[in-house]
Amino acid sequence: MDRLSTLIQDLYEAGRHPKSTIEASLKYTGKSAVGCFPLFLPEELIYASGFLPIGLWGGISGFQLADRYLQSFACSIMRANMELALNGSYHFLKAILVPSQCDTLKCVCENLKVALPAIPIIGVTIPNNRTIQAAHQQLLCEFDYITESLRKLQDPSAKPIPIEEAFEVYQKYRNCMMDFITTVPRYLNTITAKMRHYIIKAAFFMDKADYTRKMEALLIELKKQPEETFHGTRLIATGIMIDSEPVLDLLTDLKIAVVDDLLCQESMQFRTPPREKGSVLSKIAYRLLDLQAASVLYEPMKPRGNLLGDIVETHHVDAVLFCLMKFCDPEAFDQPLVKKDLKDRGIKMLSIEIDQHVDSIEQLRTRIQGFLEMNL
Numbered sequence: 001m002d003r004l005s006t007l008i009q010d011l012y013e014a015g016r017h018p019k020s021t022i023e024a025s026l027k028y029t030g031k032s033a034v035g036c037f038p039l040f041l042p043e044e045l046i047y048a049s050g051f052l053p054i055g056l057w058g059g060i061s062g063f064q065l066a067d068r069y070l071q072s073f074a075c076s077i078m079r080a081n082m083e084l085a086l087n088g089s090y091h092f093l094k095a096i097l098v099p100s101q102c103d104t105l106k107c108v109c110e111n112l113k114v115a116l117p118a119i120p121i122i123g124v125t126i127p128n129n130r131t132i133q134a135a136h137q138q139l140l141c142e143f144d145y146i147t148e149s150l151r152k153l154q155d156p157s158a159k160p161i162p163i164e165e166a167f168e169v170y171q172k173y174r175n176c177m178m179d180f181i182t183t184v185p186r187y188l189n190t191i192t193a194k195m196r197h198y199i200i201k202a203a204f205f206m207d208k209a210d211y212t213r214k215m216e217a218l219l220i221e222l223k224k225q226p227e228e229t230f231h232g233t234r235l236i237a238t239g240i241m242i243d244s245e246p247v248l249d250l251l252t253d254l255k256i257a258v259v260d261d262l263l264c265q266e267s268m269q270f271r272t273p274p275r276e277k278g279s280v281l282s283k284i285a286y287r288l289l290d291l292q293a294a295s296v297l298y299e300p301m302k303p304r305g306n307l308l309g310d311i312v313e314t315h316h317v318d319a320v321l322f323c324l325m326k327f328c329d330p331e332a333f334d335q336p337l338v339k340k341d342l343k344d345r346g347i348k349m350l351s352i353e354i355d356q357h358v359d360s361i362e363q364l365r366t367r368i369q370g371f372l373e374m375n376l
């Protein structure tokens with residue numbers, strides 16, 4: 001295997017196998033892990049406190065225990081996380097941070113406090129109206145509370161670092177990821193939709209400094225290759241996530257590439273640039289306040305459709321792929337608005353339902369093939 005293939009395969013496998021990746025990261029860093037529920041959290045605070053932040057985005061599809069706390073019509077990410085919490089998979093975590101970005105998350109945060117009495121659950125309140133100055137102040141107070149809560153959990157071996165240093169590590173990671181995002185469209189044969197997804201996902205389970213080093217090496221090798229011509233359908237993906245292996249396999253099978261995305265689990269984790277001025281804590285706060293286009297955000301003008309339209313025009317792609325998370329109300333409310341804004345700009349949109357539990361992919365295959373034949 002050449003160097004580029006090895007680098008791609010390393011991160012791809014790291015994203016596909018969270019458990020072994022987390023075990024390796026804990027060994028490599030010597031840190032204790034703190035779990036981070038979706039969607040957006042100030043991870044730098046955890047990193048600065050000397051812990052390893054780990055993303056908890058579901059990943060299983062069989063539920064026996066979760067029904068004790070969650071109705072069957074909750075999204076599969078939260079049902080999976082609840083199941084993993086109850087079956088002991090989170091036993092190694094020092095704490096779990098749960099943001100308040102949707103109603104399901106708010107309930108799950110309280111449920112976890114009862115279901116997991118041995119693990120501190122730190123609820124993080126993200127202000128709804130993000131445009132007023134009080135939102136910034138509230139976040140700074142929230143950061144104090146998170147830092148203090150984590151400080152109480154540090155054991156004598158913990159090695160906290162200044163928040164400025166943690167911010168640097170994360171900023172380098174974010175810049176590197178944006179480089180990856182803008183480079184991928186030139187290499188759509190090498191970086192398939194599935195590869196792209198798992199390579200990005202791997203960062204949730206690794207030390208960000210270590211991940212960034214590997215990603216930088218991958219990018220150097222990738223950019224040495226001649227640009228590729230892709231004979232297939234080019235889409236922009238949007239939604240909470242596209243994290244379903246059968247769906248990703250199907251896209252690859254149908255020669256569909258994901259050229260760019262506005263997915264909460266992918267580029268929206270690092271897409272928002274930091275403000276230039278202010279303290280590091282203020283920059284972290286504004287990164288949450290400046291986020292755009294996630295369905296859970298309160299945005300009176302709902303810019304998501306037009307932002308997608310801009311990305312479509314930049315990359316000359318064929319259509320938008322709306323990955324509608326099953327039983328996710330914020331996404332269901334956003335979908336018709338996005339569709340209308342895209343239609344007004346003459347852009348096609350294909351909606352597919354995403355559930356981490358997939359019984360059969362054949363109906364979806366027919367839907368996608370039908371869309372491609374009728375629209376492109």
Ligand code: SF4
Pocket residue numbers: 038039075077078101102103104105240296325327328329330331
């Ligand atoms: S935003 Fe949607 S997918 Fe995310 S936790 Fe809430 S209901 Fe689930």
